[in-house]
Amino acid sequence: MPGDERRNLIRQWLMESSHPIKGSDLAGRTNVSRQVIVGDISLLKAMNEPIIATSQGYMYLKAEEKQAPHTRLIVANHSPKDTMDELFTIVDHGVTVKNVIVEHPIYGDLTASLLLSTRKEVEEFLHKLETTNAALLSTLTEGIHLHTLEAQSKEPLENACRELAQKGYLLS
Numbered sequence: 001m002p003g004d005e006r007r008n009l010i011r012q013w014l015m016e017s018s019h020p021i022k023g024s025d026l027a028g029r030t031n032v033s034r035q036v037i038v039g040d041i042s043l044l045k046a047m048n049e050p051i052i053a054t055s056q057g058y059m060y061l062k063a064e065e066k067q068a069p070h071t072r073l074i075v076a077n078h079s080p081k082d083t084m085d086e087l088f089t090i091v092d093h094g095v096t097v098k099n100v101i102v103e104h105p106i107y108g109d110l111t112a113s114l115l116l117s118t119r120k121e122v123e124e125f126l127h128k129l130e131t132t133n134a135a136l137l138s139t140l141t142e143g144i145h146l147h148t149l150e151a152q153s154k155e156p157l158e159n160a161c162r163e164l165a166q167k168g169y170l171l172s
Helices: 003-016 023-030 034-046 080-091 119-131 137-141 154-166
Strands: 051-054 057-060 070-077 096-104 108-116 144-151
Touching: 003 023, 003 034, 003 057, 023 034, 023 057, 034 051, 051 108, 070 154, 080 096, 080 108, 080 119, 080 137, 080 154, 096 137, 108 119, 108 137, 137 144, 144 154
Parallel strands: none
Antiparallel strands: 051 057, 070 144, 096 108, 096 144
């Protein structure tokens, strides 16, 4: 299959999907390697397609997803062992953890898309972290990191932030 045709299919599948699609799944559907998919996604992004890579796979941001009704940027500080509790605390209030951001002394801000909205998604993220022996970005900054949170109203954001502060996870 020619590259343009494959990229059009990938774009279509991502646009039609309501959940992330793993690169390995796209590779299987198109009978190419995952590395070819990574290149295809990079080319699509270079053409200004609103595709993001999350811990669950690739997503096409639809117009309604580009701007959440209510967002808040928080600054957190905790050890890696508290990551599950931090993320569960947030999603248990009906809040989505859009990303994690750390300030690297060489590269500046490093941002990774998370898009975690449920305990199951948090568990899958942490399992993937464990099975790949990857490190949390916050280990680069001695636990200090930022999250962009989003919710349908201000109340869940306020409740999640209040509980995070009570647990000592927020920097003030």
